[in-house]
Amino acid sequence: MAGITSYGAYIPLQRISRKTISAATGWSTSAASAPGEKAVANYDEDSLTMAVAAATDCLNGLERDKVDGIYLATTTPPYRERQNAGIIATALDLQPAIRTCDFSDSIKAGTGALLSACDAIEAGTGENIMVCASDCRPGKAGSFQEVMFGEGAAALMIGNKDVIADLKGSYSLSYDFMDQWRADGDKYNRIWEDRWIRDEAYTKFIPEAIAGLLKKYSLETKDFAKIIFPCVYLREHGAIAKRLQLEPEQVQQEILTTIGDTGTAHSLMMLVAALEEAKPGDRILVASYGNGSDAMFFEVTDKIKKIKGRRGIKKHLESRKELTSYERYSSFRDVIPLEMGFRGEVGPSMVSVMWRERKTILGLVGTKCKRCGTPQYPYQRVCVNPACGAIDEMEEYRFSDKKGRLFSYTSDSLAFSASPPEMYGIISFEEGGRFAFNLTDCDMESLSVDMPVEMSFRKKYADQVRGIHGYFWKAMPPRA
Amino acid sequence: MPEGIKDKVAIIGMGCTRFGELWNQSPEDLMIDAFKEAIEDAGIEKKDIQAAWQGGPEFTSVNIGDSALPLSQALKLPFIPVTKVENMCASGSEAIRGACYAIASGACDIAMALGIEKLKDTGYGGLPEFSHWAVIGTKHRIIAANQTAPGMYAMLATRYFNRYGIGPEEGKRMLATVSAKSHHNGALNPKAHLRREVTVEQIMNAPIVAWPLGLFDCCGVSDGAAAAILCRADMAKDFRPDPVYVKALQIAATSGEEEMFNDFDYTHVECTTRAGARAYEEAGIKNPRDEISMAEVHDCFSITEAVTMEDLQFSPRGKVKDDIMGGRFNLDGAQPIQPDGGLKCFGHPVGASGIRMVYEMYLQLQGRADKRQIKDPKYGLTHNLGGIPYRAIVSVIIVGL
DSSP: EEEEEEEEEEEOEEEEEEHHHHHHHHGGGGGGGGOOOOEEETTTOHHHHHHHHHHHHHTSSGGGGOEEEEEEOOSSSSSSSEEEEHHHHHHHTTOOOOOEEOOOHHHTTHHHHHHHHHHHHHHHSSEEEEEEEEEEOOOTTTSHHHHBBOOEEEEEESSSSSOOOEEEEEEEEEEOOOEOOOOOSSOOOOOOOOOHHIIIIIHHHHHHHHHHHHHHHTTGGGGGGGGEEEOOSHHHHHHHHHHTTTTTTBOOOOOOTHHHHHHHHHHHHHHHHHHHHHOOTEEEEOOOOSSSEEEEEEEEEEGGGGSOOOOOOHHHHHOOOOOOOOOHHHHHHHOOOOOOTGOOOOOOOOHHHHHHHHHHHHHOEEEEEEEEEOEEESSSSSSOOTTTTBOEEEEEEEESOOOEEEEEEEEEEOOOSSSSSEEEEEEETSOOOOEEEOOOSSOGGOOTTHHHHHHHEEEEETTTTTTTEEEEEEEOOOOO | OOOOOTEEEEEEEEEOOOOBBTTTHOOOOOOOHHHHHHHHTTTTGGGGOOEEEEEOOOOHHHHHHSSHHHHHHHHHHSSOOOOOOOOBBTTTHHHHHHHHHHHHTTOOSSEEEEEEEEOOOOOOOSSSOSHHHHHHOOOHHSSSOOOOHHHHHHHHHHHHHHHHOOOOHHHHEEEEEHHHHHHHHHHHHHOOOOOOOHHHHHHHSSSSSEEEGGGGBBOOOOEEEEEEEEEGGGGGGGSSSOOOEEEEEEEEEEESSHHHSOOOOSOOOHHHHHHHHHHHHHHOOOOOOHHEEEEEEEOOBBBHHHHHHHHHHHOOOOOOOHHHHTTSSSSSSSSSSSOHHHHHHHHHHHHHHHHHHHHHHHHTTTOOOOGGSSSSOOOEEEEEEEEEETEEEEEEEEEEO
């Protein structure tokens, strides 16, 4: 039976207090009075990079060659044409005989992708399909969205071997309800009146989807250890739970005050949080929101005990750094566009080079000498070990999942950075190999020679001449 | 070891423009000025020159133009062979190498090397952006860290301080002492870009460009040109009584192991070590610390000069701090370094710098260095370091009477 075989999540390091936002834009909006904080993708992160981070968490300890599908759900795909899931597959160094698909246009797309993956497994057309849901939605300065939207990603591996949570059933609702919309060419969402959205959508669709599922499978709410549903109006989340007559421990906590509304990833991130605490035999119901709702229910198996080493929601939440500058935050998503100067002019990119070197660039794949065993990046045909020098005796070697040490480093005020100063260092990989990489998610004071680092897939440049998002890998201190 | 070019080629004339932010001089103006001084110094005419090499690294492609045509047209050279050579910061020295090898081979008797750079027409403070694909290649541009020269050399300091247990304050002071010395020398030089003495404290307190390097740890970014007229050694005294002879000329380019193989310590520059050792062998120098009277080395950053002292065997490994703090490299020290102010203060028009360095050694050997004159120098050494510490191209030239 199809179900979840592994999970992972990603929450960016930086959090901004809603008080910081309200101090900056509160004079223009009443929405800024919302409590808590939200997760902020760094200037070099977007939906794709966060999806890769969540996927990497999910793949921990698994064989990458066995993955035969990547489904990406996002309403903020960096490319409108060029498959975004395909970029993820390349970044993860997956084999090319794989089904990739983007699910988009509604924040319900996360559960849509998850259901489709389960259907494919049930139908026997795939064995291990990873669903990544990730969103990085900007909000206009002073808007409700700016206050409520947070950034994050979830990844779930779907298969039928070693299942940790069996999918037992689902019930879907679709309504063309225009609570928020973003037409082609728009950068920001538009929104209708909040009371209407609260009373006519959240309050009705989520109970309707849950009731539909319960009726379809002759179940009651008390049959579930956890019931997961989102609601961007925090007080209404509690009211819906009360109306469903749920015990407090049955309600999966909303992540609005810690992470924010993460769009397509939202329900799946709450599901990952539930799985982190789940025990064998638990039944979990998850209902999503967005132009209707998908409700699904899972039964946790004893294989869940074998899932270890995930950062998931819990560890990523604990690993945080406060972003105290609203102005810096708003420059990350270009809400306040900054002068980039001559050094910020990049390009033009050579697309044929990006294709030929895709493993080198997106996959961080180098070579390892079969004669002397030296890993080397980027790929070499002539071994770089002066004592070896073998020619054409190389095999591919992936660096993205290898641990490294910061051999030397600097913080550079001359180099271009969208969030200066630019930091970079020479990374010595513990199993061999060395190269200079940009550093991210750190500050100069936290760095020291020989400290451990890990690799993170990030946006390296934006080529405005040819409209290309340049992705590559950076090094950073391990998150946990 | 092949016999090399020791004493086969002589320098009989040199010219060098003032270096600086020469907003109102064109590349042609600079080439003509350096050329004019060089031929007048050599006492020859344009028609005597049988071949020419122009040194100009990648940045000249933007501001001056590719190929040797900008040079041949500016000087109206009469259909002789003219070649542009490009080897990053070693381009000027590479032009001298082309001329030397042509003369030593017998292909010509009199040749010219000229280096030119017009950085101040690029619109950048500091070197132009070199993550541009034309500079480091289409693949490398995408995967290289978004770096600058100060940052890549700063990492040399980070690792050097760590390896030798030098604290940040102590390290900054050592580097500031290097720059203060060059500012002292530059102030004595009418052609230098930066002609102001600065104190160690001013240097240490200047804004940081790339930790631990501050503003005064970085060399000037300048416009300028320099030229040399070279000829067969056996005919040199027909032109002047005091020709300067080329004793050695070596180039070393990285094999890539410093960048990609884990053994490299990043507290020295392997290319300098190798090129220096080969140059000493070619020149027959056994003890560089005692035998090299003076040097112009590639002090693009203060830390570069410091480790270069060790790479060229002027100071023992890990001990350069003692020599710096002890004044060994001052104008009145045992082994003066950067008597003309160096890249630090004379300035660094990249394509011209290698020839500018030889210009100072030439003047010193002939006793024409005015207030900067070093007493009875025998051998002068010049050193260029193109690229970054682990991805380098290095030239070492030794000249003497």
